[in-house]
Amino acid sequence: MVKTDFGPPKYDTMLHPIIKRNYGKWKYHEVIRPGVIKRVAESGDVIYVVRFGTPRLLSIYTIRELCDIADKYSDGYLRWTSRNNVEFFLTDEKKIDALIKEVKKRVGFPCGGTWDAVTGKYGLSNIVHTQGWVHCHTPAIDASGIVKSIMDELYEYFVDHKLPAMCRISLACCANMCGAVHASDIAIVGIHRTPPLPDDDMVRRTCEIPSTVAACPTGALKPDMKAKTIKVDVEKCMYCGNCYTMCPGMPLFDPENDGAAILVGGKISDARRPPELSKVVVPWVPNEPPRWPTLVKYIKQILEAWASNARKHERLIEWIDRIGWERFFEITGLEFTEHLIDDYRITPYFYGELRTSVQFRW
């Protein structure tokens, strides 16, 4: 009998003894340098959490090397963060330099990705992203290649604390958005720009026509009962690809017209101002493998315009709010085009009066 439904290993068997002993009894933390967080417990115990950026796509041979390093420095314990960084736990401050050197040498990962709200000096964390051409069947852009190209360009911000506030960059390779891209300071989203080109034979062989038609949010699809296929109303289609998710007979890939949109100003934390969705500021950038120079240039332009103009603790949206969108486009040099005016038939702002923040009074 095969074992099923036993779930993940219990978390408390995975905790470093110092963490386990001080569970729920941490007193404060201090970011002592970029990438290193000192955590102090009420008991007086201290643990140094040392953070490294990873490419997310990891070889098992790299993971084994990380294990070797963790056995040597971190008593056999390690952790990944929600943004694809890996962390080691040190009890001896004197070993931090050696750890950083060894990680760099063996697997090439940089120490950083932290921020210090206390001093108001922030680093850039890793980019969360999706699969892209490495593993996804609906992407309009690659993911790993773009992230690598951007992080190469923004490397200095990861390994140091040079930003005025928190900045979360995320990438989703299509509008399906595996990941919280839609509420990031800077978001890159893969978009298609052409309607699906039905493969009638494929539709007949593999698709359920009614549910595919029903899947269209703008009502652009009609069943063609006679020919047993699907017809597309090109005027109504906004290329979301939802029909392709339902039916492989509705492909909409056009290498010359697929590309990325850039959104800014989203946030999730409630600090200072409530969470907010990101807004489109660049409607389309073409796919330019292998290093996407135009896209990378835009991202850097936005980040650095913000970084050199924002006040301390002022996230992108807070900065924009202070200076105004007109000034944002002026300073960043981006062009405001007609595409940036919302004309999506279904407004996403339904229930606009419901509270989307934990900010309320008791």
Place this chain on the structure above:
Amino acid sequence: MTEVTYTEEEKKKILEQLSKKTWKIPELAKVIQMDKAKVKKIVQDLIDQGIAAYWSSGSTTYVATKAYVQELEKKRAQG
């Protein structure tokens, strides 16, 4: 949770439908006018017995007989 029971006849009825196409559970329950909890139980038992199987596009999941799913996969593999 209360134990869901069903008859062989009900099981047969479901099996018959599962050999026709890939189903979403609520849709199947509606078509054969059977309680959804019962449909789920029967389908899960059929799956555990290796007669029925899940089929998924990745984000959404359907059920059908194993034979139907295998045939569908073959067709898709050609495409």
Place this chain on the structure above:
Amino acid sequence: MSETPLVDELEKGPWPSFVKEIKKTAENMEKRAAQGMDIKLPKTARALLKQLEISYKDKKTHWKHGGIVSVVGYGGGVIGRYSDLGDKIPEIEHFHTMRINMPTGWFYTTKALRGLCDVWEKWGSGLTNMHGSTGDIIFLGTRSEYLQPCFEDLGNLEIPFDLGGSGSAIRTPSACMGPALCEFACYDTLDLCYELTMTFQNELHRPMYPYKFKFKCSGCPNDCVAAKARADFAIIGNWKDEIKVDQEAVKEYAKWMDIENEVVKLCPTKAISWNGRELKIDAKNCVHCMHCINKMPKALKPGDERGATILIGGKAPFVEGAVIGWVMIPFIEIKKPYEEIKEIATRTLEWWDEEGKFRERLAELIWRKGVREYLKVIGKDVDVRIVKAPRNNPFMFFKKEELRPSPYIEELKKRGMF
């Protein structure tokens, strides 16, 4: 000359390279297979690189659409993936993903990780994602016939691992590091997340819902797992009473920190004052945004009356637009054995299962049915805290019992309209 000149470009530069990871995997897998190790797919990583090169040239994906393959009895945890280049690169024809439920909070012992690596070296491509967007460990790329033995080997490890969720199921719940490392945690995120994961094992592995459903647990309003934007059911640590202030520690910060400009002026409700000796927080006006606590972790702490706020309906734009979760329960105590929260989750799931249309997420169902009905389902009273402001239109529904008796009503009754 290299077979993959385009993707080779991504080996350059200071940031760690995923291309190097793929190449490293390919070299090691090939070498170890040649040494006689039991490795089923020594050529898959190399084949992935070749396919990726073609994608980089064609500017499009070469993965075909979905298709399930799973392990016995489960309907999720595996994403079927086939290449449309299978005839050119047969080693990549099948490239299915396995989602492995990570230990809550992504904490690992090296022993647990080594076990995972051993299994994946034998049955898969040797490539992983640490981690996928939802939080699972992702095993990237294996063939249909190896899914079952791989799953069984994972289950037989000394530290066994199970599959996570996919398809129309509860997806693998995730949590921030919470009380394990963070002094801000207002409840035990790891324990609650683990309990929810275990309670809903059946619903995680056997997809029978209208669409996906996500639980995420964050210990405080900073929300490090982005639950508010991503989870249908977001449990965000919060507190009701006043922030605890250590005045001596504030004075320490005051020696070098510009408290007036960096704390007082940035408080969203101007609830803080500082006179150079004492920091005062007007508890009635504080909205628990975390800014001042983030600024002075040695001096300020969330209050003692701790619990969570439940936000419902967070989701990405597909299909009817992105939603940041709506506050449906402003405050709830989170105490073991978590009966109340499990009850609310169960009622939510049952209602959505019953009423939800195909591919309708919880937010879209609530939109269609109304917040009132959802509150009734979970047995919660309305609270002014669930809105930013009252409605701005007068098109309200009134219940029959709210109306006064009148001749008009009698007439409605007579005509069968009431």
